Amino acid sequence: MSSSSTTTTTTRLLMLKASDGVTFEVEEAVATKLGAINNMVEEEGSEDLICLPNVNGKFLGMVLEWCKKHANNNTNSDKGNDEVNKWWDKEFVMDLDQNTLYHLLMAADYLSGTELVDLLTEKVASMIRGKKVEEIRETFKIKSDFLPGQEEEIRKKNSWAFE
C-alpha cells in the first residue's frame, strides 16, 4: 500500500528483508516501534532496504502486524486506546503455540521491541505461575535430568515453596 500523494505529510516506506528473503513494505512510523530498526534508520539515514538476517519471514510478519496495530491504535487520540491495545494484545497471544511464542520472543528481543517482549514474557510467566513442579514439566515438556537424590535435596532446600 502506498500513501496518497495528496496528503501533506507523506509517510516514508521502509523495505524489511527477512532471513528467508521475504520482504515487507512498512511505514517508517510502524517499523520504528522496534528499537533496532529505529536505530538503523537514525544511523544510516537514507537506507530504505533493511536486511534482518536473524528473523524469518513468518515471525517478522507477525511482529510487524503487532507494530501496525499498536501504531494505528495510538494515532487515535482518545483515552480508550490503552484498553483497545490491551484487548488486542490479549487476542494476539491467546492462541499462540509455544513454538511460535518462543520464536516471536526471540524476534522481538532481537529487534528491541520492548513492549512486545514484555507482552510475550508475561504470557510465558503466566504459564508458570501457581503451578506444581510436575505441572511445569508437563506444560513445557521438560524431563527432569537431575542426578538421583539431587531433586529431593533441592526440594528440601526450597521446602517453603511446597508448604
Place this chain on the structure above:
Amino acid sequence: MEITQLPEECIALIMSLTCPRDACRSSVVSPLFRSVADSDAVWEKFLPPDYRNVISKSVVFPETTWSSMTKKSLYFHLCDNPIIIGNGNMSFALDRPSGKKCYMVGARAISIAWGDTPQYWEWTSLPGSRFPEVATLNYVWWLQLIANVETKILSQNTTYAAYLVFKLREDEYKYGFDQRPVQLCVNFEGRDLDVLSVFLDPSSNMLPLPQDRGDGWKEIEMGEFYNENGEDGLVLCSLKEVSCSIIWSGLIVEGIELRPRAAR
C-alpha cells in the same frame, strides 16, 4: 522450539515476572531451570527496588556481608532475620511470599504518654526482643501510644496491616486489660478515624484473640490501610484508653509492626 532453547537471559526475564514461590518450585524442574531460577538476575527483581538503600542503614549487617551473598540467600536472610535500622529503633524485613517491605517501629520510637516517667513506664532490656529496650507499664490511668510511619518508605500498591506486638505480665501486676477494651486505630494523618475496640487480654470466647507470633510475643491487629504510591504522608498507628476510669498495669510493648496483607 522449546522454552529450554531460549537464551538464559530470556528465561530469567520470564522467571522474574513470577514470584518467589514460583521460582523456588521452578528450581526443582530441571538443572537448566534451576540455574535460572536461582540466579541473581531473577532474585534482584524480587527484592524491593531500594533494598540497598534500606539495609545500608544497618550497622550490624555491613555491606561486606550482604554484597557477597547470592541475591536468593539475601532475600531469605531478610525474611528470616529482621535487621535493625534507624538508631536501633526500627527493624526491617521482607514478607516472604511477596518480597514487600515489613517494618517494626520499636517501643523507643513510639510516642508513649508518660513514657519518660519511670513511675509509670519503665524501659527494660529483654533477651527475647529484637530491640535493645522494650516499654514496661508499671501503671497509668491515661494509656496512649502513637507510632508514625512515613508511607514513602513502604512498598507501593500494597495493603498494609499494623499490629501491636506485646506481652502481658503473668503475675498480679497485670491489671485492666481483661476488664476494658482499648481503642486501636490506623489512619493517615489528618483523615477520619476508624477505631477498633478490643481487649488485649480477652476471655477465651471473645474475639479477636491476640495471636502468638512464635517469637515469644503476641500481636493484635490495629487496622489496615492501602499505600498506593507512598504520597499519603504519615500513617499513624495508635492505642488509646483515656477515660481515666480504670488503672492499667502489666503491659510490655515491643513495638508496632507494619506488614503487607496476604494477597487474596
